[in-house]
Amino acid sequence: MSMRSALRAAPALAALLLVLTGCGEAAYETDERTITVDNGEEFTLKVPANPELGQNWYLASPRADADVLKYRGDREDTGDGDGAQFFDFTALSPGKATVKLLFCPYGRCHSSDEVSSEPVPTATGTPKNSDQEAAYYLYTITVR
Secondary structure, X not given: OOHHHHHHHHHHHHHHHHHHHOOOOEEEOOOOOEEEEOOOOEEEEEEEOOHHHOOEEEEOOXXXXXXXXXXXXXXXXXXXXXXXXXXXXXXXXXXXXXXXXXXXXXXXXXXXXXXXXXXXXXXXXXXXXXXXXXXXXEEEEEEO
């Protein structure tokens, strides 16, 4: 293969790699809780989680406006020791929606229903390994 052929093939290979790895979807972390996305865009909320230490996240009620956002599910990545949990969404139509995630450190809770009757604070910072109490993380999503 000549250098010219290799250079022509590089963009196609890069595009194929993006498709195969699922990259290209925007990921927002806990320090990005005011988010603007385009109509039709798929995006994910990435939160730090280590299930082995009892750090878990749950989608809490009330759920985001189903006319604005479609919840596609959640998944975990514990491969590198730090761990992360991902909540996947699709922007359906222009508008605003709030996504409410519950952070449960050290096995303090096992579902969002478990803490709904207790006064749980809304987090202002980002979760750290030293966090001891459950907290809600509110994401304001604007679809344009």
